[in-house]
Amino acid sequence: MAADKQRKHPLASSFKFGFEGIAAAAAKERNVQIHLAISVIVILSGFIFSINKYEWIAIILSIGGMVSMEMINTAIERTVDMYTKEYHPLAKQAKDIAAGAVLVFAIASVMIGIIIFLPRIFAWFS
Numbered sequence: 001m002a003a004d005k006q007r008k009h010p011l012a013s014s015f016k017f018g019f020e021g022i023a024a025a026a027a028k029e030r031n032v033q034i035h036l037a038i039s040v041i042v043i044l045s046g047f048i049f050s051i052n053k054y055e056w057i058a059i060i061l062s063i064g065g066m067v068s069m070e071m072i073n074t075a076i077e078r079t080v081d082m083y084t085k086e087y088h089p090l091a092k093q094a095k096d097i098a099a100g101a102v103l104v105f106a107i108a109s110v111m112i113g114i115i116i117f118l119p120r121i122f123a124w125f126s
């Protein structure tokens with residue numbers, strides 16, 4: 001019971017841990033950095049092409065989901081590496097399935113980007 005109480009952190013600490021996680025991923029994970037750079041380009045494109053509020057909602061969900069997915073993938077990689085450095089088929093499955101989840105979301109995000117931006121890019125050049 002006392003140990004249970006000790007483990008509970010105030011809400012502010014949970015936010016702090018979350019921000020520390022974001023900072024660590026942004027500082028150390030190349031894939032997260034790539035997604036953040038792409039996000040900046042997509043947001044700038046949103047302003048340049050004056051996308052509407054529903055398109056912004058789709059873009060915000062895509063960016064938030066993509067970066068979150070990459071961070072969860074990183075967390076799974078770290079957990080597996082902490083558990084074993086030896087080859088293990090389950091370690092491979094865990095990492096590959098997590099990477100697959102990122103890929104599924106990335107494909108969906110690219111499709112959303114194409115639906116929103118491709119007609120505008122064509123209109124720009126025609």
Ligand SMILES: Nc1ncnc2c1ncn2[C@@H]1O[C@H](COP(=O)(O)OP(=O)(O)OP(=O)(O)O)[C@@H](O)[C@H]1O
Pocket residue numbers: 031077084085086087088089091092093095096099
């Ligand atoms: N302990 C392990 N046992 C079996 N296969 C592993 C193990 N660690 C990594 N792998 C496999 O080796 C490949 C490379 O994994 P690695 O951990 O280097 O990450 P990655 O997929 O290159 O991602 P990132 O570039 O984000 O680090 C993947 O197919 C992964 O499943």
